[in-house]
Amino acid sequence: MxxxxxxxxxxxxxxxxxxxxxxxxxxxxxxxxxxxxxxxxxxxxxxxxxxxxxxxxxxxxxxxxxxxxxxxxxxxxxxxxxxxxxxxxxxxxxxxxxxxxxxxxxxxxxxxxxxxxxxxxxxxxxxxxxxxxxxxxxxxxxxxxxxxxxxxxxxxxxxxxxxxxxxxxxxxxxLEPGAATPQIIWVFVFFAGAFLQFEVARKSASAEGSAAGDYSDVLGVRGAAALSAAFSVLAVFGAIILAHPWDTAPVFNVAGWLLPLTLIIPFDSLWNYARGERDRPSTASSALFLVLLYLCVSLLVLIG
Known part of the structure; x- marks a missing residue:
C-alpha cells in the first residue's frame, strides 16, 4: 500500500x-x-x-x-x-x-x-x-x-x-449556556421522518420484485407504502412545529402553513405503488421531498 x-x-x-x-x-x-x-x-x-x-x-x-x-x-x-x-x-x-x-x-x-x-x-x-x-x-x-x-x-x-x-x-x-430548549426534540422528529420515508421508499418493490431485505418483503406492498407515507407525515409535522408559522409575519405564515402541500410529491408515487400501478415507489420523488423539506426548514426558521 x-x-x-x-x-x-x-x-x-x-x-x-x-x-x-x-x-x-x-x-x-x-x-x-x-x-x-x-x-x-x-x-x-x-x-x-x-x-x-x-x-x-x-x-x-x-x-x-x-x-x-x-x-x-x-x-x-x-x-x-x-x-x-x-x-x-x-x-x-x-x-x-x-x-x-x-x-x-x-x-x-x-x-x-x-x-x-x-x-x-x-x-x-x-x-x-x-x-x-x-x-x-x-x-x-x-x-x-x-x-x-x-x-x-x-x-x-x-x-x-x-x-x-x-x-x-x-x-x-x-451559544449562551442553557440556550437549548425542550422543543429541540422536534428537530429529531423532523429528521427521522424525512430520512426514513426515503429509506423505506428506496428499499421497497412489487410483490414479484421484492428481494430479501426489502421492507416490502416483510410488510407487503401496502404496508411498505403506508410506513413511508407515515414517515412523510411525521416529517411535515415536525417541519411545521419548527417553522411555527402561527408566530410569524403573514407572508411567512402562509408559506409555513403550505408545508403540508409538499406531501403531494411522495404521496402520488406511493399511492400508485400501493395500487400496483408502479413496480416500486419513486426514489426521485422521495429524495425531492427530503431536499425540499430541508430547504424549507432552513429558510423558514431563519427568516420567519
Missing amino acids: TPLGVAGATAVFFRERFPAYYILYAVLWSSAATSAARELADFDVDAADAGRFAAQTVALLAALISLRLLDDLKDLPGDRAAHPQRPLPSGRATPAEFGAAAGFFAAAALALAYLSAGVVGAAALAVVLAYGIALWPLGRAIPHLERRPLLEMALTYPVQVLATVFLLASTYQR
Missing part, C-alpha cells in the same frame, strides 16, 4: 460509491439542524459563526465519507458474490487502501469538529464514528441481518441521530 495507491482507491470510491448528491445532503442536513437550533435559541448569525458552520459541515461530510468507506469494507464478503463489479471485490482497490482512506477522513472530521466547537464538538463526532465502527461486529453477530430490514433500520438509524446530536451540540456550544 502506497500513498498514491490510497489516493487512487479514494478516487475510485468517490466516482462509484459516493454520489455527488451525498454532499448536497450533508450540507442541507447541517443547514437545517443548525438553523432550527439557532431559531429555538433566538440566536443571530455573524460572520465568524458562518466560518464555524462551514467547518462543522465539512466535518460531518468527512465523517460520512469515512463511515461509507468502512461500510464497503464491512460488506466485502457479501459483495464478492452479489456485487462483484464494486471496487473492492473487483480488485481495483484493496481493503488496506479503503481502511487508510477511512482513517484519514475520520481524523480530518475530528480536527474540523474541534475547530468548529472545541472538545464538545470533537467528542460528539467521535461518538458518531465509534457507533458506526461498532455496527461492524454487531452486524456480523446478528444472523441474516441483511434480510431483516426493520431490525437493520433500528440498528443503523442511530448514526443519523448521533450525527444530529453533533450538529446541535456544535451549535449550542457556541
